[in-house]
Amino acid sequence: MAETFNPTPQHIGIIMDGNGRWAAQRALPRSAGHREGAKAVQRTIEAAEKMGIKYLTMYAFSTENWSRPPEEIDTLMNLLEKTLDEYQKSAHKKDLRILISGEREHLRADILAKMDALVAETAQNKGLSVNLALNYGARQEIAHAVNRLLAQGVKTVTPQDISLNLYQPEMPDPELIIRTSGEERLSNFLLWQAAYSEFYFTPVLWPDFNEEELQKAVENYRTRKRRFGAI
Ligand code: IPE
Ligand code: IPE
Ligand code: MG
Numbered sequence: 001m002a003e004t005f006n007p008t009p010q011h012i013g014i015i016m017d018g019n020g021r022w023a024a025q026r027a028l029p030r031s032a033g034h035r036e037g038a039k040a041v042q043r044t045i046e047a048a049e050k051m052g053i054k055y056l057t058m059y060a061f062s063t064e065n066w067s068r069p070p071e072e073i074d075t076l077m078n079l080l081e082k083t084l085d086e087y088q089k090s091a092h093k094k095d096l097r098i099l100i101s102g103e104r105e106h107l108r109a110d111i112l113a114k115m116d117a118l119v120a121e122t123a124q125n126k127g128l129s130v131n132l133a134l135n136y137g138a139r140q141e142i143a144h145a146v147n148r149l150l151a152q153g154v155k156t157v158t159p160q161d162i163s164l165n166l167y168q169p170e171m172p173d174p175e176l177i178i179r180t181s182g183e184e185r186l187s188n189f190l191l192w193q194a195a196y197s198e199f200y201f202t203p204v205l206w207p208d209f210n211e212e213e214l215q216k217a218v219e220n221y222r223t224r225k226r227r228f229g230a231i
Contacts, residue, residue, distance in 0.1 A: 004222040009175035011055035012048065012218075013190050013197070016041070018181025018205030025205075031075040036207035038079050045130055047211035049094070051218065055129045055171050059189050063103060063137035077108060080134070084114040091118065095127030101167040102136035131168055138191035141167055145192075162192065173197065176221045178214075180206045198224050 016037060023033030041058060048056050061076060068076075087098055098118050107115075115134075145165035149157050163169065173193040179185075182203040186194065200217040 002223040005225055006175070006222045008052055008218055009221060010053065011057070011172050011174040011176075012053055013057040013059070013174040013177040013194070014044065015059045015177070015179040015183075015187065015189055016206040016209070017179060017183055017187075019207055021181060022205040022207040030072055033207055034072075034075055034079055038083055040207050040209045041083070043210050044214060045096070045128065047214045049096075049128045050211070051214070053128065055131060055174075057101070057131040057133055057171075057174060057190065059133045059136065059187075061102075061134050061136070062188055063135060063140055064188060066106060077111060081108075081111055081114065084111070084118055087118055088114070088121075091122045091125065095125045096122060097125040097127065097129040098122045099129055099131040099168055099171075100134055101131055101141070102134045103140055105135070107135055129171070131171065133189065137188045138186070139188060142192050166192065176200060176217065178202070178217045180204050180209055196226070196228055198226065 019033035019037040020030045021033070022036060023030050026032070041060075044058075045056065060080065065076070066073065087096070090096075091098055100115050100119055104112055142162065144167070145162045146157065148165045149161055154161070171193075173195070174190060174197050176199075177186075177190065177194055177197045178200045180202055182201065184199075184201045190197075198221050200220055202213065202217065204213055
């Protein structure tokens with residue numbers, strides 16, 4: 001086995017990509033890929049808990065995803081609603097803390113209400129923190145942080161000020177960011193927090209992602225030599 005330099009990461013960010021291609025490979029509608037993708041979310045949360053990871057940020061819907069056809073957006077929103085209902089029943093049992101990062105604009109009122117209730121009800125849970133990046137864009141998040149600082153009347157800002165005014169100021173930066181489906185880009189995900197993240201790109205399509213794939217990504221991360229500018 002390769003030499004390991006790092007402990008298991010505390011915080012992993014995941015860009016869950018490839019649902020559409022997974023469906024296309026099976027001549028199924030894209031919605032079928034999204035439904036399988038939702039199952040992979042559950043599997044991954046359970047695997048992360050087992051591995052002792054503390055925070056998982058999962059990119060579920062980007063601010064750019066509104067440019068998809070309305071039927072696909074409906075499918076995604078209905079799946080999201082179903083997922084929120086499932087968490088409503090199971091999050092306490094699993095001690096999960098659910099957080100949501102993103103803009104509220106354009107989201108359905110009933111979904112916003114379910115999101116708020118779930119975040120409030122799980123706020124005291126001590127297990128894995130699952131941060132759903134929903135209607136999320138990293139540039140919007142940075143602008144949001146700066147606007148909060150401006151509202152406090154500041155004249156100049158430091159990097160630390162920005163970190164402390166992001167959507168989840170208490171979360172450490174992700175040590176590892178995983179993207180499935182072979183694409184190698186951030187697509188407006190955690191731009192600020194990823195300054196020193198390690199990246200792991202895999203051709204596996206999101207609906208096929210599982211515990212073994214997560215373990216592979218973490219094992220790979222553990223062999224990376226992180227230098228942070230030093231030698
Ligand atoms: C990821 O899968 C899910 C979302 C972006 C919501 P895609 O729907 O982007 O799947 P591909 O990239 O078309 O295969
Ligand atoms: C990124 O995937 C967004 C999510 C996974 C939610 P996309 O499929 O939207 O990204 P691009 O458009 O290929 O960059
Ligand atoms: Mg995609």
